[in-house]
Amino acid sequence: MLIHSASQVLTLAGGPQRGDALGRLGLIEDGAVLLRDGRIVAVGGSAELRAAYPGEEQLDAGGRVLMPGFVDAHAHPIWAGDRAAEFEQRLQGKSYLEILEAGGGILSTVRATRGASPEQLIAQTRPRLAAMFAHGSTTIEAKSGYGLDLETELRMLAALLRLDDEGPWDLAITFLGAHAIPAEFKGRADDYVAELSANWLPELHSWWGQHASGRPLPFVDVFCETGAFSLAQSRRILEAAKALGFPLKIHADEFDNLGGTGVAVELGAVSADHLVATSAEEIAALAASDTVAVALPATPFALSEAHYTPARRILEAGGLLAVGGDLNPGTAWCENLQFSLALACRYLKLTPAEAIAATTINAAAAIQRQEQLGSIEPGKQADLLLLDVSDYRQLGYRFGTNLVRNVIKKGALHVHSGYPGQ
Numbered sequence: 001m002l003i004h005s006a007s008q009v010l011t012l013a014g015g016p017q018r019g020d021a022l023g024r025l026g027l028i029e030d031g032a033v034l035l036r037d038g039r040i041v042a043v044g045g046s047a048e049l050r051a052a053y054p055g056e057e058q059l060d061a062g063g064r065v066l067m068p069g070f071v072d073a074h075a076h077p078i079w080a081g082d083r084a085a086e087f088e089q090r091l092q093g094k095s096y097l098e099i100l101e102a103g104g105g106i107l108s109t110v111r112a113t114r115g116a117s118p119e120q121l122i123a124q125t126r127p128r129l130a131a132m133f134a135h136g137s138t139t140i141e142a143k144s145g146y147g148l149d150l151e152t153e154l155r156m157l158a159a160l161l162r163l164d165d166e167g168p169w170d171l172a173i174t175f176l177g178a179h180a181i182p183a184e185f186k187g188r189a190d191d192y193v194a195e196l197s198a199n200w201l202p203e204l205h206s207w208w209g210q211h212a213s214g215r216p217l218p219f220v221d222v223f224c225e226t227g228a229f230s231l232a233q234s235r236r237i238l239e240a241a242k243a244l245g246f247p248l249k250i251h252a253d254e255f256d257n258l259g260g261t262g263v264a265v266e267l268g269a270v271s272a273d274h275l276v277a278t279s280a281e282e283i284a285a286l287a288a289s290d291t292v293a294v295a296l297p298a299t300p301f302a303l304s305e306a307h308y309t310p311a312r313r314i315l316e317a318g319g320l321l322a323v324g325g326d327l328n329p330g331t332a333w334c335e336n337l338q339f340s341l342a343l344a345c346r347y348l349k350l351t352p353a354e355a356i357a358a359t360t361i362n363a364a365a366a367i368q369r370q371e372q373l374g375s376i377e378p379g380k381q382a383d384l385l386l387l388d389v390s391d392y393r394q395l396g397y398r399f400g401t402n403l404v405r406n407v408i409k410k411g412a413l414h415v416h417s418g419y420p421g422q
């Protein structure tokens, strides 16, 4: 299929964009892209490609923007129940960490998730993934972490593997058994950490070999935070995971600075996420490493917090910055990554071009898929978005409405309602 007459093709060519290189769109005006067998074959001007490939099936982009599919590098899409009552409590003055300390928060979602069958979990998760996909997220990182016992965590991972097979989306799966201290280990956090590190991670490793046929190992993630896992506990879990060969992620500095970013850099984590309370020294260490900083602006927005990730300082230091959505039932129930992109423009002070790079090629790097995804380059997977706008800056400028007209996943055209016009 030859897609032609795009007002702008945003190629994002040339690999992940570090520091002040962020925002290189590789823009082609009146552009075209040739797709075959789910892959991108050629990119160029419309006239040039139509002359070079005359016999191809054609899709007229009608003067719209064509860009890579979004990669949502941080999501908790699988859970049961909801926390609308806690939302109301927070509006009345209780804090997120107070609710968690009282056995609510993540732990109330854990109770609901433990009680859900695999079929119920899949049935509740599928529409969330479908909504993310319809808003342009063609690849989605997906964490477990609402089981907090090995059986329920593996049930969540099995459900995610099924949903990945089902598609049309691709999932990048993460084990987040260290999301909170489960009620049965209250006051014995070190015992939970010992159990998870010494027994669950090796069991996960062999379970994955039997159930995930040929896929790379999942990421192992830890919520390093007051009320969740201390720095020493986070280090112990991540070191055990690293020794088994798991790639690492961390939730660090969402509320308090415990030093998690430094450990992530030291252990070569693929990404460090949230990074709101991160210090200048840690930003410098991060920027000197290959660990991707993943900002999640929907979370402070949804918690009515004043502080966001110091994205400009990360970029000035030369860091690799991505922006993710953080879909979860507690702090950010939002399936629309375009909304996070709009927040990134306002609160992280990114331009639309920077925010687009941070949700495509750099987000692909945050899940180790930058070789296959995140840009429109020959050889890459044909995951594209046709927007209902003719100027890419409308992304970020406008928010709340879905500006994606079509999602093209592995070369297949998925039609969505989109915007009624252009």
Ligand code: NIG
Pocket: 076, 105, 106, 109, 223, 251, 254, 299, 326, 328, 329, 330, 331
């Ligand atoms: O990324 N911080 C930890 N995990 C989620 C929140 C999960 C929840 O509250 O259910 C986050 O914000």
Ligand code: FE
Pocket: 074, 076, 251, 326, 328
């Ligand atoms: Fe998270």
